[in-house]
């Protein structure tokens with residue numbers, strides 16, 4: 001039997017990806033197209049440039065975008081799930097307001113969208129696997145330099161009454177409750193498909209198209225213009241390369257041994273000083289690159305499941321170790337890009 005036949009979803013099958021125009025989703029699509037899958041990607045507004053990008057690189061009939069403008073509408077996913085063998089739900093459905101005023105509303109919005117997708121998937125016998133993009137914050141973002149995260153780690157908002165907390169974050173609670181409630185739904189409804197999640201940490205690397213916003217990579221390119229914002233709100237960072245993150249999503253989709261699993265995507269801890277040194281190496285004449293924060297402390301925490309994730313990358317992609325910060329930033333930043 002060839003590896004082709006052993007996959008949970010054979011190469012050549014059609015896979016649905018939500019939020020296809022996003023930083024991470026676009027890489028997941030590229031990995032899947034390279035492997036031989038065809039992809040249907042949901043977008044909220046028409047994105048002909050995205051269709052053109054995949055058409056140019058992978059040829060005709062490999063990628064199609066479909067409009068799903070609102071995950072909250074009844075039957076919003078009914079059409080796009082038809083005929084697909086797998087689904088990777090990457091989009092984070094926060095309400096469109098840039099500042100989410102009400103955390104409880106944001107959580108309901110996310111959970112509702114997630115459940116609608118799970119329900120739609122369960123109506124299709126063709127769907128063998130569903131993968132959700134969660135986040136390390138769902139496992140409980142560390143509050144100090146020493147911590148231990150494992151597959152059963154959850155942010156406290158899933159077990160406590162988060163409404164009494166003064167330190168609420170819509171994003172953190174949406175990711176944690178979004179993933180937790182999805183597992184609960186699967187446990188209760190026992191769908192025919194296998195369900196896995198991927199929990200990336202701070203994801204960096206190449207942005208595939210100028211019309212893709214760049215998400216977290218934008219924070220690092222902002223440093224090239226002297227914007228020190230990321231120093232302030234990302235304490236204790238670990239990072240992961242966007243291709244490693246994308247490959248782990250693909251593995252969660254096709255690898256027969258990954259079943260009911262939370263896959264952690266996190267390469268290693270870093271300090272901003274390391275990032276600044278690499279940026280200066282890439283753009284030696286750029287005077288806008290700031291000094292790193294003083295007195296940075298490298299985290300000594302443990303993320304137990306990353307050993308398993310590294311093994312999965314090696315077994316499925318022949319990859320020896322996580323992509324390094326240097327390679328990751330070199331991929332994401334052009335040497336000659338303007339300051």
Ligand SMILES: NC(=O)c1ccc[n+]([C@@H]2O[C@H](COP(=O)([O-])OP(=O)(O)OC[C@H]3O[C@@H](n4cnc5c(N)ncnc54)[C@H](OP(=O)(O)O)[C@@H]3O)[C@@H](O)[C@H]2O)c1
Nearest residue numbers: 019022023024044090091092093094135200202203215216
């Ligand atoms: N980047 C990281 O470091 C990181 C780490 C952990 C987890 N994640 C997770 O990875 C996923 C992708 O993140 P990313 O960094 O690639 O972000 P991104 O580039 O900003 O992509 C986000 C995608 O979600 C879509 N989206 C936003 N609000 C939506 C809504 N209300 N309904 C439907 N779609 C909506 C966006 O569509 P529009 O373009 O139409 O707004 C876009 O396609 C998210 O689930 C995020 O939480 C990211």
